[in-house]
Amino acid sequence: MKILAFAGSLxxxxxxxxxxxxxIEGAEAAGGVVDELPPDGLALPLYNEDLExxxxxxxxxxxxxxxxxxxxxxxIASPEYNHGMSGVLKNAIDWGSxxxxxxxxxxxxxxxxxxxxYGTARSQMNVxxxxxxxxxxxxxxxxxxxxxxxxxxxxxELGDPKAADDLRAVxxxxxxxxxxxxxxx
Amino acid sequence: MKILAFAGSLxxxxxxxxxxxxxIEGAEAAGGVVDELPPDGLALPLYNEDLExxxxxxxxxxxxxxxxxxxxxxxIASPEYNHGMSGVLKNAIDWGSxxxxxxxxxxxxxxxxxxxxYGTARSQMNVxxxxxxxxxxxxxxxxxxxxxxxxxxxxxELGDPKAADDLRAVxxxxxxxxxxxxxxx
Amino acid sequence: MKILAFAGSLxxxxxxxxxxxxxIEGAEAAGGVVDELPPDGLALPLYNEDLExxxxxxxxxxxxxxxxxxxxxxxIASPEYNHGMSGVLKNAIDWGSxxxxxxxxxxxxxxxxxxxxYGTARSQMNVxxxxxxxxxxxxxxxxxxxxxxxxxxxxxELGDPKAADDLRAVxxxxxxxxxxxxxxx
Amino acid sequence: MKILAFAGSLxxxxxxxxxxxxxIEGAEAAGGVVDELPPDGLALPLYNEDLExxxxxxxxxxxxxxxxxxxxxxxIASPEYNHGMSGVLKNAIDWGSxxxxxxxxxxxxxxxxxxxxYGTARSQMNVxxxxxxxxxxxxxxxxxxxxxxxxxxxxxELGDPKAADDLRAVxxxxxxxxxxxxxxx
Numbered sequence: 001m002k003i004l005a006f007a008g009s010l011x012x013x014x015x016x017x018x019x020x021x022x023x024i025e026g027a028e029a030a031g032g033v034v035d036e037l038p039p040d041g042l043a044l045p046l047y048n049e050d051l052e053x054x055x056x057x058x059x060x061x062x063x064x065x066x067x068x069x070x071x072x073x074x075x076i077a078s079p080e081y082n083h084g085m086s087g088v089l090k091n092a093i094d095w096g097s098x099x100x101x102x103x104x105x106x107x108x109x110x111x112x113x114x115x116x117x118y119g120t121a122r123s124q125m126n127v128x129x130x131x132x133x134x135x136x137x138x139x140x141x142x143x144x145x146x147x148x149x150x151x152x153x154x155x156x157e158l159g160d161p162k163a164a165d166d167l168r169a170v171x172x173x174x175x176x177x178x179x180x181x182x183x184x185x
Numbered sequence: 186m187k188i189l190a191f192a193g194s195l196x197x198x199x200x201x202x203x204x205x206x207x208x209i210e211g212a213e214a215a216g217g218v219v220d221e222l223p224p225d226g227l228a229l230p231l232y233n234e235d236l237e238x239x240x241x242x243x244x245x246x247x248x249x250x251x252x253x254x255x256x257x258x259x260x261i262a263s264p265e266y267n268h269g270m271s272g273v274l275k276n277a278i279d280w281g282s283x284x285x286x287x288x289x290x291x292x293x294x295x296x297x298x299x300x301x302x303y304g305t306a307r308s309q310m311n312v313x314x315x316x317x318x319x320x321x322x323x324x325x326x327x328x329x330x331x332x333x334x335x336x337x338x339x340x341x342e343l344g345d346p347k348a349a350d351d352l353r354a355v356x357x358x359x360x361x362x363x364x365x366x367x368x369x370x
Numbered sequence: 371m372k373i374l375a376f377a378g379s380l381x382x383x384x385x386x387x388x389x390x391x392x393x394i395e396g397a398e399a400a401g402g403v404v405d406e407l408p409p410d411g412l413a414l415p416l417y418n419e420d421l422e423x424x425x426x427x428x429x430x431x432x433x434x435x436x437x438x439x440x441x442x443x444x445x446i447a448s449p450e451y452n453h454g455m456s457g458v459l460k461n462a463i464d465w466g467s468x469x470x471x472x473x474x475x476x477x478x479x480x481x482x483x484x485x486x487x488y489g490t491a492r493s494q495m496n497v498x499x500x501x502x503x504x505x506x507x508x509x510x511x512x513x514x515x516x517x518x519x520x521x522x523x524x525x526x527e528l529g530d531p532k533a534a535d536d537l538r539a540v541x542x543x544x545x546x547x548x549x550x551x552x553x554x555x
Numbered sequence: 556m557k558i559l560a561f562a563g564s565l566x567x568x569x570x571x572x573x574x575x576x577x578x579i580e581g582a583e584a585a586g587g588v589v590d591e592l593p594p595d596g597l598a599l600p601l602y603n604e605d606l607e608x609x610x611x612x613x614x615x616x617x618x619x620x621x622x623x624x625x626x627x628x629x630x631i632a633s634p635e636y637n638h639g640m641s642g643v644l645k646n647a648i649d650w651g652s653x654x655x656x657x658x659x660x661x662x663x664x665x666x667x668x669x670x671x672x673y674g675t676a677r678s679q680m681n682v683x684x685x686x687x688x689x690x691x692x693x694x695x696x697x698x699x700x701x702x703x704x705x706x707x708x709x710x711x712e713l714g715d716p717k718a719a720d721d722l723r724a725v726x727x728x729x730x731x732x733x734x735x736x737x738x739x740x
Contacts, residue, residue, distance in 0.1 A: 009604075010603040043601060048564075049566045082685045083687065087602055087646025088601050089642070091642025097636065097637050118491050118514075121488050129638050139322075140316075177370055181365045182362060185358050185362055195418040196418055267463055267504060276416065278452055278457070279456060306673050329673075498687065499683070510692055555731050555735070
């Protein structure tokens with residue numbers, strides 16, 4: 001069973017991307033095989049219907065869509081900009097939603113970290129609401145890591161073991177939900 | 186497997202309550218046993234922490250909470266007032282969320298009808314976002330029935346067979362998700 | 371110019387109600403005359419269309435609606451339950467929205483405090499979205515006071531002078547927006 | 556007084572862009588001077604903090620930011636993709652929010668059209684919630700134009716005179732709110 005993991009930020013040193021490893025650990029411990037998108041994996045053209053030709057999409061978009069198709073689940077580290085997900089992430093979702101909607105029947109989990117005190121609380125709501133019409137089951141639990149500037153130690157490890165464990169639990173539940181057959185309903 | 190079905194309106198002739206029957210048909214066809222709340226089932230006191238005594242709640246609230254505890258799934262017909270669920274429904278959710286959160290690990294589906302053209306699109310988002318922190322899995326699919334004043338025939342039946350079928354499908358998926366073990370994750 | 375101030379909680383010792391005083395100070399300093407609702411001011415019947423008789427409403431509801439009619443602005447201390455405003459507050463908004471919508475052309479500001487770390491971030495979004503279709507202008511700035519259990523000193527005063535000042539600023543901006551004529555547009 | 560008008564779509568034949576003209580008429584009738592962004596005006600790089608150099612931004616981004624700075628108000632035609640605004644529009648907002656936040660104290664109005672029946676109801680909520688933390692006042696009224704495929708005649712004019720008038724009213728209210736001094740509060 002394949003899980004695609006990615007962060008909604010293009011920054012090389014993305015702190016959100018660092019969260020993925022814990023969720024991935026949980027997913028792998030539960031039997032998932034994780035495909036992690038490279039840091040520039042969401043560097044797609046801006047969505048423009050004029051770029052669609054006879055049902056095909058620009059090459060980078062086709063590659064992104066193919067990667068989703070191959071996966072049964074999604075681990076999404078979503079930053080929060082202006083009380084929502086990044087335009088980068090929304091743009092990638094918009095491309096994936098084009099016919100045929102490649103998100104159909106996937107299961108997803110999302111979580112995130114911000115420099116500020118609210119830990120992407122609002123971004124996670126936005127992610128959930130945008131994936132829902134695409135027929136994605138979203139794991140109820142999320143993990144919010146506030147104060148990102150102080151949340152990681154010099155080795156890039158999360159300082160709070162509870163947050164790390166919660167991320168592992170989210171990855172595990174994602175895989176278990178897929179194993180239960182959720183994506184076939 | 187027990188499913189609790191209810192509408193977020195106290196009006197005797199609630200059009201949202203009429204939607205329940207189709208979702209219930211789907212749930213029953215998939216093997217669910219449905220407990221339909223009476224029309225005044227959400228006529229609870231307004232939430233007030235001062236009414237909590239040593240972890241116990243007013244009798245009507247205890248009865249409401251017990252009914253959720255007994256169920257594994259929830260079918261919710263949510264009207265839309267002012268771009269959200271009714272205060273009536275939110276009040277009932279607020280009581281159920283008090284410790285111990287009786288919604289924990291339930292699976293829910295929500296849908297609704299409005300007199301206006303948008304069919305509770307925004308209310309369903311509100312329901313989804315409020316159930317999520319209670320650790321409820323919410324079925325991605327919803328059914329929106331706009332123009333409620335013209336949507337039902339003289340016998341109170343939905344005129345649009347597709348909407349009726351979609352409601353049945355939502356009830357069926359709810360039961361299948363519980364059968365898959367979603368509520369045990 | 372009259373401003374109606376109230377909290378979305380019925381609890382006698384409501385911490386949200388304590389926030390009102392700072393916003394009221396700011397509103398008064400800018401020239402507003404503030405009418406503060408008593409603690410049980412939102413103890414209305416649950417909304418039920420069957421209680422409407424020839425365009426009139428239950429006495430408590432009429433009193434609530436009259437108080438809004440007399441005001442040009444609203445100061446709302448909104449707690450957060452389950453990622454939304456309280457059912458109590460939503461119920462009061464639902465009654466006020468019934469024809470004629472008494473919220474029409476008001477200006478409002480909302481803010482709040484929670485025991486947890488996120489300070490009603492999500493509740494304020496919910497308040498904003500529900501007031502908007504009622505044709506209410508909502509002040510962009512809000513104030514979130516997290517960790518309510520530690521935020522007030524023994525005299526019930528906010529320990530953080532910046533939060534107190536921010537609340538005063540919100541009250542002042544509310545009055546200035548009304549003075550500018552916003553409610554007549 | 557300058558108003559910047561733009562649509563959240565890059566498609567040359569964007570139906571949302573066609574809505575702008577009506578709102579612009581209303582804004583102009585009230586005394587506004589409207590600057591309409593060219594169709595590729597939001598064709599910015601995807602947001603990436605690594606592209607920021609000593610507080611300066613890529614040239615296209617600087618041009619976009621300068622155009623907002625010059626305006627006091629914003630007319631936004633926002634399509635709806637996946638229950639939210641387009642990634643294109645969110646990306647442009649994300650760039651504008653970078654320090655110094657060029658949206659500070661602007662007044663905005665948003666509206667939109669979709670091929671489907673719900674007329675961007677959910678996208679407008681998303682736009683409102685994302686502009687709010689940027690200290691933007693958002694006009695409460697919006698205009699939703701469903702069934703975009705049938706909403707325009709052969710000349711590209713809106714077939715529904717009420718929708719056209721509502722758009723004009725939104726443009727007028729935007730200008731009046733700025734004239735009242737809202738952007739100076």
